[in-house]
Amino acid sequence: MSTIERAEVFVASPGRTFVTLRITTSDGVTGLGDATLNGRELAVASYLRDHLVPLLIGKDPARIEDIWQYLYKGAYWRRGPVTMTAISAVDTALWDIKGKTASLPVYQLLGGRSRDGVLAYSHASGTDIPALLDDVDRFLSLGYKAVRAQAAVPDVGGTYGVRKGKVYEPAATALPDEQPWDTQAYLNFAPGYLEAVRDRFGFGFHLLHDIHHRLTPIEAARFGKSVEDVQLFWMEDPTPAENQDAFRLIRQHTTTPIAVGEVLTSIWDVQHLITEQLIDYIRTTVVHAGGITHLRRIFDLAALYQVRTGSHGATDLSPVSLAANVHLDLTVPNFGIQEYMGHPDEAAEVFHGGVTFSDGMLHPSEEPGLGVEYDEAAAERFPYQPRYLPVARRLDGSVHDW
Ligand code: GCO
Ligand code: MG
Numbered sequence: 001m002s003t004i005e006r007a008e009v010f011v012a013s014p015g016r017t018f019v020t021l022r023i024t025t026s027d028g029v030t031g032l033g034d035a036t037l038n039g040r041e042l043a044v045a046s047y048l049r050d051h052l053v054p055l056l057i058g059k060d061p062a063r064i065e066d067i068w069q070y071l072y073k074g075a076y077w078r079r080g081p082v083t084m085t086a087i088s089a090v091d092t093a094l095w096d097i098k099g100k101t102a103s104l105p106v107y108q109l110l111g112g113r114s115r116d117g118v119l120a121y122s123h124a125s126g127t128d129i130p131a132l133l134d135d136v137d138r139f140l141s142l143g144y145k146a147v148r149a150q151a152a153v154p155d156v157g158g159t160y161g162v163r164k165g166k167v168y169e170p171a172a173t174a175l176p177d178e179q180p181w182d183t184q185a186y187l188n189f190a191p192g193y194l195e196a197v198r199d200r201f202g203f204g205f206h207l208l209h210d211i212h213h214r215l216t217p218i219e220a221a222r223f224g225k226s227v228e229d230v231q232l233f234w235m236e237d238p239t240p241a242e243n244q245d246a247f248r249l250i251r252q253h254t255t256t257p258i259a260v261g262e263v264l265t266s267i268w269d270v271q272h273l274i275t276e277q278l279i280d281y282i283r284t285t286v287v288h289a290g291g292i293t294h295l296r297r298i299f300d301l302a303a304l305y306q307v308r309t310g311s312h313g314a315t316d317l318s319p320v321s322l323a324a325n326v327h328l329d330l331t332v333p334n335f336g337i338q339e340y341m342g343h344p345d346e347a348a349e350v351f352h353g354g355v356t357f358s359d360g361m362l363h364p365s366e367e368p369g370l371g372v373e374y375d376e377a378a379a380e381r382f383p384y385q386p387r388y389l390p391v392a393r394r395l396d397g398s399v400h401d402w
Contacts, residue, residue, distance in 0.1 A: 002025045002026050002027045002060070002101075003025065003026045003058050003060060003061070004023055004025060004030070004059050005023070005024050005057070005058075005167060006022075006023070006024040006056055006057075006185075007021060007023045007048075007053040007090075008022045008024075008326075008399040009021055009045050009048045009049050009057050010046050010374065010379055010382060011041060011042065011092070011382060011384045012346055012350060012380075012383070013321045013382050013383065013385040014346035014349060014350045014381075014389075015167075015344025015345065015346035015347050015382075016171065016315055016316065016344055016345065016347070016387070017036065017041050017171075017384060017385065017386075017387060018036045018040075018318040018347070018350075018351075019035040019037075019041050019044055019045050019089075020032060020033070020034060020035065020036075020075060020089075020176055020318065020320060020374055020379075021035050021048055021089040021092075021093050021151055022036075022093065022096065022213050022374060023063050023094065025097060026182060027101075029061075029097050029100050030096075030097070030162065030318050031092075031093035031094060031095070031096035031097035031100070031369065031370075032092070032320045032340045032370065032372055032373075033088065033089030033090060033091065033092035033093035033094075033096070033291070033321075034041065034089060034286070034287045034320040034321035034358060034398045035085055035086060035088070035089035036085070036287060036317065036318055036387060037082065037085045037288070038171050039171055039387065039388045040081070040082065044085045044086050044089075047082055047086040047091060048086050051086075051253055052087075052090060056090065057075075058339060059096055060103070060148050061097050061098075062098065064091060064094045064095060064098065064295060067091075067096075068090075068291065068294065069090055070219055070291070071086075071087045071397070072087060072290070074343070075401050076271055078266075078267065079265055079266045079269070081265050081288060082239055082267065083262075084164070084265035084289060084290050085287060085288055086245045087289065087291060088287050088289070088290050088291040088294075089291075089352065091290065091291025091292060091294070092287075092289070092292060092320065092321065092324045093264065095109070095291070095293075095370070096324075096369040096370045096372075097294050097369070098105075098342050098369075099368050099369035100368045100369040102368070105362075105365065105367065105368060105369070105370075105371065106324065106369060106370055107200060107291070107327040107329040107330045107331050107364055108329065109141045109294070110328060112298070112333065113329060114331050114332065114333055115179075115328065115335065116361070117330075117358075117359075117362065117363050118326050118329040118330055118335065118338050118362040118395065119145065119335075119336075119338065119360065119361055120144070120146065120263055120313075120337070120338050120339070120340035120357065120360065120361060120362045121144065121147060121148055121208055121281070121337055121339060122142075122144055122147060122148065122341060123147075123161065123165045123168055123204065123235075124136040124138070124139050124148065124149050124150075125151065125152075125161055125168065126146050126390055127151070127152045127162060127164045128151065128152065128197065129151055129192075129193050129196050132149060132150075132193055132196075132197070133196060133197065134339075136164075136197055136200075136201060137201070140205060143358070143359050144205070145204070145205050145206060145360035146204060146205060146206035146207075146208060146360070146362050147199050147207060147208070148207075148339075149163075149193065149194060149209060150206070150209070150210060151189075151193045153179065153180070153185050153186050153189050154185070154189065154191075155177060155185065156180055156181065156185050159179075159186075159211075160179075160212045160292065160402065163214045166345075167315055167341065167342055167344050168341060169317065170314055170345075170390060171301060171387040171388060171389045172387060173387065174386055174387065175388055175391040176388040176389065176390055176391045177388075178391050178392075178393055179353060179390045179391070179392070179393070179402070180395060181214065181392040181394055181395075181400045182394070182395050183214065183215065183283070186214065187215075187219065187222070187223060187226075187258070190209070190223070191226045191227050191230075194207065194209060194227055194230045194232070195230055195232070196231070198231075206232055206235045206337070207230060207232055207233060208237040208251055208337075208369065209232055209234075209235050210234065210235075211223065211228075211236060211237055211238045211239075212237055212343060212401075213400060213401040213402075214400070215238055215239050216239060216277060217238075217246045217247070217249040218249065218251050218269060220238030220239045220250045221249060221253035222253075223342065224250060224253065224254030224255075224256035224258075226239065228254065229345060232256050233337070234257045234258060234281050234371075235257070235259070236254050236258075236259045236270075236283070237259070237260055238258060238299070239247065240401055241261070241263075241264060241269075241273065244270075244271075244276075244359060245272065246262070247278035247279060248278055257280035257281065258278070258279045258280055258281070258284070259271075259279065259280065259281035259283050259310050260273060260279050260281075260313070260355055261281075261282045261283035261284040261289075262284070262288075262312035263287075264284055264289065265284070266289060266290060266294065266296055266380060267298050267301060270284060270301075270302075271301075273370075274298075274301055274302050274305050275305055277305050277307070279307060280307060281307065281308050282299070282300050282307050282308075282311050282337050283310050283311060283339075284311065285311045285317060285321065285325055286315070286325045287317050287318070287321035287324075288312070291324075292324055292328055293327075295311075295328060295329060296319075296332070299328070299332045299334060301333075302372075303334040306334075307334070308334050308335065308337075309329065309334060309335050309336050310338070310339070311325045311329065311338055313325065313340050314339065314341050315342070315343055315357065318343075318347075319343060319354040320361065320370065320372050322340070322354065322355055323353075323354045323364060323370045323371060324370055325338060326355045326363070326364045327364045327375070340362055341357075346382060349375065349378045349381070349382075350375050350379045351372055351373070351375075352364050352372065352373045352374075352375060353372045353373055353375060354371060354372045355373045390402055
């Protein structure tokens with residue numbers, strides 16, 4: 001029997017920080033898992049190195065479900081982003097190994113294709129409305145059939161979602177940047193630029209918008225109602241989701257579809273959102289919601305309630321977890337859309353292979369496993385650099401949800 005012989009954790013910052021787990025079997029097969037938790041990277045690296053790696057050595061890498069249960073139930077302590085990201089990395093690496101052992105791409109192990117490609121959306125943004133419109137134009141010219149639109153709220157510095165460099169990167173400072181937030185200014189401004197996008201480009205593509213947990217339920221209800229004519233594909237994270245019931249109120253007032261879940265890590269965190277049909281798209285991902293094994297369980301639950309998938313795919317999700325997500329997206333019956341923001345150029349020096357984009361869709365590699373390889377020597381050129389996400393403060397100085 002092949003056994004797990006080695007498990008190594010790499011922390012590197014090729015343009016941004018990624019934590020990567022590589023498991024090697026006694027047969028010399030390697031598998032990769034993403035363990036990146038933006039701004040809290042070293043906590044997951046330590047969870048893996050200090051607590052999970054010693055448990056993995058000598059285990060049968062083929063027993064993916066059993067290892068998942070062992071790590072989840074064996075921790076005694078339930079859920080949480082650090083634990084679930086660490087378990088995700090192990091699970092993803094084991095699926096990669098299973099694919100390589102079977103000489104099949106992972107999507108074949110998951111039941112094969114349900115579709116020809118994976119519809120993807122990317123992020124158009126601008127420091128003002130003309131710049132946003134130019135950026136939407138650019139993404140449509142690149143072949144995107146779905147575009148997210150965000151513009152900086154005038155006179156409120158540092159609106160989330162607005163790109164400064166080539167790739168949107170909110171975790172940009174060595175200590176958290178403090179950014180002002182004014183809900184009223186946002187509510188007065190955002191519906192207008194979404195209308196401006198439709199006025200200029202029409203309705204022949206999907207338009208998305210991320211509220212990034214900034215509104216109360218009744219404010220979100222008002223926002224959703226005010227943008228019904230622009231026919232958003234979704235409004236994302238309209239209000240924080242710790243209280244799942246809060247979404248019932250939004251639902252009662254608007255038909256604008258709702259997407260939630262990028263910060264949620266288990267089926268229990270999304271149970272009521274799904275079973276009470278309080279949302280339309282579930283945004284949990286491979287890297288933060290327990291790997292392919294657990295995310296598939298969430299997606300299956302969602303399918304029963306006509307909730308479709310729309311997994312998180314920001315820059316802080318490495319090419320490994322993006323690949324794993326696309327393999328799963330390709331197979332599930334209730335796939336909706338996949339976020340695709342791309343990565344800094346330096347990341348391509350460290351992660352070889354992965355997904356490809358053409359004609360608005362993502363495609364997985366046809367190589368056995370996930371189709372991504374990690375270049376350890378290249379990673380050494382990019383030592384870890386601590387970076388934090390910003391913190392938001394209301395105009396009176398009190399802390400708001402960022
Ligand atoms: C998105 C997200 C991100 C997050 C980031 C935090 O919809 O893509 O909201 O941009 O802010 O992933 O780490
Ligand atoms: Mg988001």
